[in-house]
Amino acid sequence: MNFDNKIILITGAGSGIGQAAALAFAKAGGTLVVSDINEKGGEQTVQHIESAGGKANFIKADVSKYEEVEQLIQSTVKEHGRLDIAINNAGIGGTMAKTHDMPLADWDKVMAVNASGVFYGMKLQIQQMLKQEGGVILNTASVAGLKGLPNSVAYTASKHAVVGMTKSAALEYAKKNIRINAICPVFTITSLFDPNLIDAFSAGMSDKLKSKIPMKRFSTTEEVAKTMLFLCSDSASFITGQAMPLDGGLIA
């Protein structure tokens, strides 16, 4: 897969899945706009890309703030002239608690970042892609966007929202040369899914989660990144409106 001359924006690219994706797209020739709320992580991703001979710049933005996302897209287009691929990947897990104990502030925060953040991104990215008559959007949802996940009502609701938004928008722009898909990873080891923290919430829980995966292991960020490259590449030119599980067989 070749992304030469493609301008690729990834939010939440300062760590985990977003960082792995940024490195993989840059290695495949893409010019990266690395965005994150975490300046240090974002700059680190740019450094990794540049030291491997790739091209990237960092723009700080909080995806839950519309004005900051607007600024992000405007700066990207001002600098590069277009936006070929946008990956709305920034997300948070929120507190683990049963529904009746879920703090209201936690619900609001998770929905603001994971759901509104993706909506703000898509709204502005699509405006640009309509002007340039094409583009690709990929949203990072989760298996929690396809099925329930106990102790994570806000996260599950936000990821179901991402899957819904992806499908609706894909239908709206299918004739406009804009493809929109989502990926639905499960248990990928990052700061968001840290088996040690899971075990601190409930002893032995991470092994229990692993045992539920038919492949009996967690996923790596590199595995997720490879699927992202495929879905954003011309090889996936007839794929739109999909929410693709990366789950070691769990949904099956």
Ligand SMILES: NC(=O)c1ccc[n+]([C@@H]2O[C@H](COP(=O)([O-])OP(=O)(O)OC[C@H]3O[C@@H](n4cnc5c(N)ncnc54)[C@H](O)[C@@H]3O)[C@@H](O)[C@H]2O)c1
């Ligand atoms: N790790 C998993 O098991 C897993 C499974 C399914 C889906 N996901 C999704 O993958 C995406 C990436 O998560 P990850 O696992 O790499 O975790 P991560 O914590 O390593 O990365 C998330 C990144 O998003 C950034 N971020 C958080 N809030 C932000 C905001 N308001 N504005 C901009 N950036 C913000 C963080 O600073 C961080 O760099 C998330 O959407 C997450 O829900 C992760």
